[in-house]
Amino acid sequence: MSLELEQIHEDMLNAIHDRYQKTLGFPAYDFTRAFALAVLSLDGDVEVAERRLNVENLTGQELDLFIFQHRGLSRRYATYATATLRVVTGSGTIQAGALFSTASGVEFYATTDGSYTEGDTFPVRAYLAGESGNVEAGTITYMPVAIAGIAAVTNDAPATGGYDEESDDELRERYYNDLRNPNNGGNQQAYIAWALSVPGVGRVRIFPQALGANTVEVCIVDATMEAADSSLISQVQELIDPNNNGDGAGEAPIGAVATVTTAAEVAISASATIVLAEEADLGTVTEAVKTNLTEYLREIAFAEGTTYVSYAQLSSVVSSTEGVLDQSGLQVNGGSVNIPLTDRQVPVLGEVSLTT
Structure with a gap:
């Protein structure tokens, strides 16, 4: 419902007997004009309320509240990646909150106080929540603020446990799944x-x-x-x-x-010869192909009815990547056939090799 002020006012005036003067400046006109403004405001409130009855129109906290009230489901919050650092060189005291980082600037902080010497390990936590904290082994090697006696540190294993907050679309899909x-x-x-x-x-x-x-x-x-x-x-x-x-x-x-x-991971490796678009860079295109292949594998991973990784779909992903004009000789895990998956297997991207 969407009303117009002039139409509301006209309807009110038409409902008043013609023996009353209804032009501008007379009581009948002025009083009904005020009521028309109030009705128009109320109409806007009703329209907002109607929109809020449809979960597709909701975002953020409004979506959280609606879904919790109707199904008792809460949004999954972001989590922080954790890792274990090893003192490579030196000895000294590391206080909780001491900063460490990767070359790209992903920061971690020590979660405990302690005195350490060469070979000792200590726990750290990502400064920001989310997948960005899941860095590879051997990458947390920088100390933004020098620590007396500690010359070098590293993480011998990848940082894990960092997950992004559930998006509105993901939460809404979980709500629908719970209804169905x-x-x-x-x-x-x-x-x-x-x-x-x-x-x-x-x-x-x-x-x-x-x-x-x-x-x-x-x-x-x-x-x-x-x-x-x-x-x-x-x-x-x-x-x-x-x-x-x-x-x-x-x-x-x-x-x-x-x-x-x-699930057990099944590495999906791929190699192909590609024709690059003009001015496209092989390194950049290779990274784009990796990103697109990862997205496809995540889409099918543990999805209902998934029993294999499609060779044809992988070929399509490579061919449709920006910067790729054509591709040939695609090999997936050394062959050109679908890769079967058991009920307890999940595909993850392995090595990707592209040549021109």
Whole structure:
């Protein structure tokens, strides 16, 4: 409904008997004009209220509130990546809050106080939440502020556990999924909903009685659609069946022994000969191809009905990447056929080699 001020006012004046003077400056005109303005304002409020009844029109906190009130679902917040640093050279005291970073400027800070010498390790946490903190091994080597006695540090393993906040679209899709697949407290959808409520969980598959009678295997991948780390697995286990014995201490009903596992990664490597567009750079195009292939693999990873990685789709992704005019001889894991996936496997991008 959308009303116009003049039309509202005219309708009001038409409802008044013609024996009254209804022109500008007379009481009938002035009083109805004021009421028309109030009705127009109320119409705007009604239109806003109507829009808020449709979850597709909501964003941010309004979306959070609507979904929580209707389904009890909360947005999954962003999490911070963590890592372990090793003192490579020197010895000294490192206080909680001491900064370390990568060459690209991804910052971490020490989470504990301690005195360390060469070979000792200590925990650090990403300064900013999100996937940006999941840096590779050997990259956290800079100290923005010098630490007396400590000359060099490094991370021998990648930083993990950083996940972006659930987007509006992702939260809305989880809401729709919950509507389409009701959670009765013990069916497969219940276990899926519990697992997905944990920040960092991307997708879930349930395998009833996989480990024997009265057992449930909850197989998860993380938000990057890769194998979940031990910390994320433990968080989901703690929520669903913390003692892993079906005692009902978690969300799972008494008698249901739930075990949380993660998928096995299947590396998908690709090589091809490409024809570059004019002025395109091979290095830049290769990175763009990697990004697009990663997006495709994340799209199909652990998705319902996915049983293979399509050779044709991979070829299409490479060909459609900006800067690629044509490609030939695409090899995927050394061949030119689809790559099969079992129920507990998830595809991740491996080595990508492009030549001209």
